Amino acid sequence: MLQLSGIKKRFGTIQVLHGVDLEVNAGEVHALLGENGAGKSTLMKILTGILQPSAGSILIEGQERQFANYDEAIAAGIGIVFQEFSLIPYLDAVENMFLARELRTRFGLLDRKAMRKRAEDILARLEVDVPLDVPIRKLSVAEQQFVEIAKALSLNARILVLDEPTATLTPSEVEHLFKVMRELRRQGVAIIFISHHLEEIFEICDRITVLRDGEYVGDCLVSETDNDRLVEMMVGRRIENSFPEKPSIPQDAPVLLNCQAVQLRRGGPVSDFVLREGEILGFAGLVGSGRTETALALLGAYPAAKCALQVEGEDIRFREPADALARGIGLLPESRKEQGLITSFSILQNISINNYGKYRRGHWFLDLQKERADTETAMQQVRVKAQGPMDRVDTLSGGNQQKVVIARWLNHQMKVLIFDEPTRGIDVGAKAEIYQLMRAFTAQGYAIIMISSELPEVIGMSDRVCVFRQGGIVATVEGTAITSEDIMTHATTGRVRHVA
DSSP, X not given: OEEEEEEEEEETTEEEEEEEEEEEOTTOEEEEEOOTTSSHHHHHHHHTTSSOOSEEEEEETTXXXXXXXXXXXXXXXXXXXXXXXOOOTTSBHHHHHTTTSOOBOTTSOBOHXXXXXXXXXXXXXXXXOOOSSSBGGGSOHHHHHHHHHHHXXXXXXXXXXXXXXXXXXXXXXXXXXXXXXXXXXXXXXXXXXXXXXXXXXXXXXXXXXXXXXXXXXXXXXXXXXXXXXXXXXXXXXXXXXXXXXXXXXXXXXXXXXXXXEEESSTTSBEEEEEEETTOEEEEEOSTTSSHHHHHHHHHTOSOOSEEEEEETTEEEOOSSHHHHHHTTEEEEOSOIIIIIOOTTSBHHHHHHTTOGGGGEETTTEEOHXXXXXXXXXXXXXXXXXXXXXXXXXXXXXXXXXXXXXXXXXXXXXXXXXXXXXXXXXOOHHHHHHHHHHHHHHHHTTOEEEEEOSOHHHHHHHOSEXXXXXXXXXXXXXXXXXXXXXXXXXXHHHOOOOBOX
8 A cells, every 4th residue: 555665854964764664555554663753753744745755755556656745645545643633623523524625515605514424424434423513622632533533534545644642542542542443444544553652552553664763673563573572673772671670768768748638629538648758659540530630739730629738847838830849849741742841942941941040140141151051961961862952842852852841850959850641652762761860860869759640650660659549549559569450459449538
């Protein structure tokens, strides 16, 4: 169905792709793997006409094609569902599916009945039920995902690219998506599947192509490879153990945070915990269990009914995140692009942005030399891969963007860091680096609260784990009790403590 041969791409003096090959058969789910920055997105943008290759050829069903823009790729039967949705939130599903190519009656009027019938037929083909009469913004993330896929199929796509489609889905929604993908495979659609979750690759894919540093490493059948081999192909080395060794936390280690009572809503459950110097405290639980809301309540960023907190022995309640910042508590939010970074700004600006008082010279001026020196030091500490501090953040890979957020808090000399989904959308090599950085911080006396939906991550990184259910902590486990079985038992059956 699709053959890319010798695809090269250069941006100025930087060679991004070095002669990449990719073949995808009809009725196949083909995984495209590689670390952040390996060239996957660039290759897909070339396939869909968004970028032009510097060299190489694209063959569809044996015919060589060149796409000057995305519209020409669509006309050739190629559809892509980006990780960041391209839907208009104030339009409904039907209006989004037929935007800019609306069906019309012979009098030139919009044929809403025909468009709705076509939308219903496509969604029935996918075996999904999506409300058609409500604005997209009112749909769940999974429903929006299916509208994106239906939109691509409405364009008669025979080649479908899914870029990190499971990043924000619950396990049940992922399983439904895989059911849809299996049905499309049965119908002969060629699917290119990009994911950092290797377990998903083994569950849904038939074949795998691996890129590394813009180069084609190789391809293989899923049935003939294993996790270790794929990781070695992706990062060029074996990662024997992604998780650093856990240190022994003294029982008398200083308490940096003593959360005496957090109640998210009146009459709801009450949470309490302590955070000691040098430890990583995991927050685990199902989606919607109150993990993130509790952390935000500590910072004054969530309107909790009650929040009794001690910081290094002092009773305090933060009215807003700036108060928490002043006391050395920082947050790496779940959505780094929307909440953690200004992606159109440089690395330097993002690292300095809430710490300009440090560089003030007189009333009106900044010490730009000191600012740049501090930025370069912080970048070196967390190993940000970039040409320099003036690079725009949106040119960096996801792992390096996450490191920029970490560098900001290092520059601010925090004592407590809250990591919310620290490795979401990050490849296995960058994950290992983030884990090493987290342990390096705690070795220096920092303390970390880590919120994660990935149980292996919670188990591998946490010294203790607070398990959440229905808005509150139902258990705190440590030592040999930090197992997937114990955590899931508490998360699904644990008893919450209510206080009026």
